[in-house]
Amino acid sequence: MNDDPTTEILDATYQALCKHGYAELTVQDIAAESAMSKASIHYHYDSKDDLFVACLESLYDRYTAHIEAAAGETPRKQLRSLLELLVTDTGEISGTEFRTAMLELKAQAPYNEEIQDRLVEFDAVLFERLEEIIEAGVSRGEFTDRIDPSVAAESLITTITGAQTRRVAVDYSTEQPSEMMTGDIETNLLTEMTVEGRQ
CATH class of the missing domain: 1.10.357.10 (Tetracycline Repressor, domain 2)
Structure with a gap:
């Protein structure tokens, strides 16, 4: 696991984006690519666009x-x-x-x-x-x-x-x-x- 939570989230976002595309992508998909919860991701980023x-x-x-x-x-x-x-x-x-x-x-x-x-x-x-x-x-x-x-x-x-x-x-x-x-x-x-x- 990456020690920097934002780096881990962005890496997970990248992987999830490649797998699911933008339209179908959810925060849960991003969480599934990392060890972080949806709540942790929302803590760092307010929206999917952010x-x-x-x-x-x-x-x-x-x-x-x-x-x-x-x-x-x-x-x-x-x-x-x-x-x-x-x-x-x-x-x-x-x-x-x-x-x-x-x-x-x-x-x-x-x-x-x-x-x-x-x-x-x-x-x-x-x-x-x-x-x-x-x-x-x-x-x-x-x-x-x-x-x-x-x-x-x-x-x-x-x-x-x-x-x-x-x-x-x-x-x-x-x-x-x-x-x-x-x-x-x-x-x-x-x-x-x-x-x-x-x-």
């Missing part, structure tokens, strides 16, 4: 840590590492559980401003990281200077989001979108010198 906002904040911390940890000696390698982390089925933030939890929470965003605000933060941190990598690649001559880093980042986010949603909703393989994005990088971002040298 729980989900707190859960999103916890997921955000994990998400940003993994985004920043994308490794690579060059911008090209960093970009590939980040895309693999986000789209394939390896890693803590790319597995089915995380994607399912995020999709459930995204479905509530039009009806809950706090959840929407937290999801905007997820989107912003990914955009900033992608833009940063692409700008570095342009500065180093690894990516072509004909591209606008912000437009390229937005395009990649759209593809990533679609791939993640299809994976959860229809069990679509992540291999094809991963290969497609790699192909887009080779075609649209890399300079001729980088392609020839395979940096």
